[in-house]
Amino acid sequence: xxxxxxxxxxxxxxxxxxxxxxxxxxxxxxxxxxxxxxxxxxxxxxxxxxxxxxxxxxxxxxxxxxxxxxxxxxxxxxxxxxxxxxxxxxxxxxxxxxxxxxxxxxxxxxxxxxxxxxxxxxxxxxxxxxxxxxxxxxxxxxxxxxxxxxxxxxxxxxxxxxxxxxxxxxxxxxxxxxxxxxxxxxxxxxxxxxxxxxxxxxxxxxxxxxxxxxxxxxxxxxxxxxxxxxxxxxxxxxxxx
Amino acid sequence: xxxxxxxxxxxxxxxxxxxxxxxxxxxxxxxxxxxxxxxxxxxxxxxxxxxxxxxxxxxxxxxxxxxxxxxxxxxxxxxxxxxxxxxxxxxxxxxxxxxxxxxxxxxxxxxxxxxxxxxxxxxxxxxxxxxxxxxxxxxxxxxxxxxxxxxxxxxxxxxxxxxxxxxxxxxxxxxxxxxxxxxxxxxxxxxxxxxxxxxxxxxxxxxxxxxxxxxxxxxxxxxxxxxxxxxxxxxxxxxxx
DNA sequence: AAGTGGTCTAGACCACCCA
DNA sequence: GGGTGGTCTAGACCACTTT
Numbered sequence: 097x098x099x100x101x102x103x104x105x106x107x108x109x110x111x112x113x114x115x116x117x118x119x120x121x122x123x124x125x126x127x128x129x130x131x132x133x134x135x136x137x138x139x140x141x142x143x144x145x146x147x148x149x150x151x152x153x154x155x156x157x158x159x160x161x162x163x164x165x166x167x168x169x170x171x172x173x174x175x176x177x178x179x180x181x182x183x184x185x186x187x188x189x190x191x192x193x194x195x196x197x198x199x200x201x202x203x204x205x206x207x208x209x210x211x212x213x214x215x216x217x218x219x220x221x222x223x224x225x226x227x228x229x230x231x232x233x234x235x236x237x238x239x240x241x242x243x244x245x246x247x248x249x250x251x252x253x254x255x256x257x258x259x260x261x262x263x264x265x266x267x268x269x270x271x272x273x274x275x276x277x278x279x280x281x282x283x284x285x286x287x288x289x290x291x292x293x294x295x296x297x298x299x300x301x302x303x304x305x306x307x308x309x310x311x312x313x314x315x316x317x318x319x320x321x322x323x324x325x326x327x328x329x330x331x332x333x334x335x336x337x
Numbered sequence: 338x339x340x341x342x343x344x345x346x347x348x349x350x351x352x353x354x355x356x357x358x359x360x361x362x363x364x365x366x367x368x369x370x371x372x373x374x375x376x377x378x379x380x381x382x383x384x385x386x387x388x389x390x391x392x393x394x395x396x397x398x399x400x401x402x403x404x405x406x407x408x409x410x411x412x413x414x415x416x417x418x419x420x421x422x423x424x425x426x427x428x429x430x431x432x433x434x435x436x437x438x439x440x441x442x443x444x445x446x447x448x449x450x451x452x453x454x455x456x457x458x459x460x461x462x463x464x465x466x467x468x469x470x471x472x473x474x475x476x477x478x479x480x481x482x483x484x485x486x487x488x489x490x491x492x493x494x495x496x497x498x499x500x501x502x503x504x505x506x507x508x509x510x511x512x513x514x515x516x517x518x519x520x521x522x523x524x525x526x527x528x529x530x531x532x533x534x535x536x537x538x539x540x541x542x543x544x545x546x547x548x549x550x551x552x553x554x555x556x557x558x559x560x561x562x563x564x565x566x567x568x569x570x571x572x573x574x575x576x577x578x
Numbered sequence: 579a580a581g582t583g584g585t586c587t588a589g590a591c592c593a594c595c596c597a
Numbered sequence: 598g599g600g601t602g603g604t605c606t607a608g609a610c611c612a613c614t615t616t
Contacts, residue, residue, distance in 0.1 A: 150391075152515070155549070155551075155553035157552055272576050273396065273575070274393070275574050276571070276573055277571065279572075281540065281542060281565035281568055299522065301522060311396075312396035312398065312406060324522035328521050329518075330519050331518040331520070331572065332516075332518075333515060333516050334515045335514060335515060
């Protein structure tokens, strides 16, 4: 299995950082050393280091080297595109997924708008998946996913209970490229009250997510509605001067 | 004033995109064309395009070119490091800043922990700034900033009412490199109730921000506490395969 | 086949840090 | 002054899209 050289270097170094071979506050080997170790050019080494830097693992300091940054164990993968399955695997708590709906149909006005489908368009079908996420016996997250039906297939209840993303990227070979997220706090809807264990909570955290493929086409809109006590968002942002 | 070539190209193209010279869904000139236009090498052109791509302005598509992506006018600068001043300038609403505290002292246990200062350390001073932000006559955001005092100077009430960031980057020449953010929803504290117009709101959105300089040293911890109806966070995240 | 972006190379000069 | 990362070059080959 051949890979891009810079990705091999990236993954190598990442593993070494996670294994503590390069502890926090220590310096990675210099770009010249790495260039020798991997029998490659300096620009290729730099590509790997730039990726590590973008993902918050190292900081490059002029005249000194690349320092390993501290990482909080609980950080979710850097700023998003995080699915419930990944999250659940990290947290390792008791949990369950209830599939409340799974259907393919002509979407409502509101969903058409979110997916940039023309209002007059009555041909484009959208697959809707609604799931309640249960953690430690309480239903605390309501996930409402809307997919362009033409792009997906084989979406069964089984798949929806596990990980849709795995299905998309693994089985269907779709390549997710980027996403736009918006986080707000709203009043719970009737649906929220019915589907979740809201107890005494008066608010709900809403994450709206627009997901795009490699060819820049929008193909998914997701609304993830969290009970406030079960919401946490971690972000790493670099300033591009 | 000489600049890096790739930044010149980046800013040029960005301006052209914002001016509509390259409308949404159109393709930028190809890398070969740009290389000619700017009398430079292709790798340098690619560096500029990569920046545009990271910041969510374009999507590069293999075999086709660089497509201009749609942008919501209201997007704040991509995922963060947004200061209240920037935000206020965008929104253009009536607003005011009340400086509630400004002092330099040995910090509390809790703040020491946030700024990675040793518990036994009684020498390191921290400058605390507490500000309430008023929008349309209501105090809706409480900003609590803690700076390593040795790194800053000349922080007056005047400066605090305007933009501390401008002071840091402009006047002091500090170079902010990256930040880690955590967003959660909590119960309001006594301080929140006293300093803000919470009306009937039962929750408060808390953004904890750890800001680092170019040399990877932590120098600021900020807690920004928003009334839920006045909170909105927008994020653009690329998937690095 | 021609054009596009993706990767890689071997070298160069510069700005910065440190002994 | 020697080592570090930051920028830039002129070329090469590849994978993909389009005609």
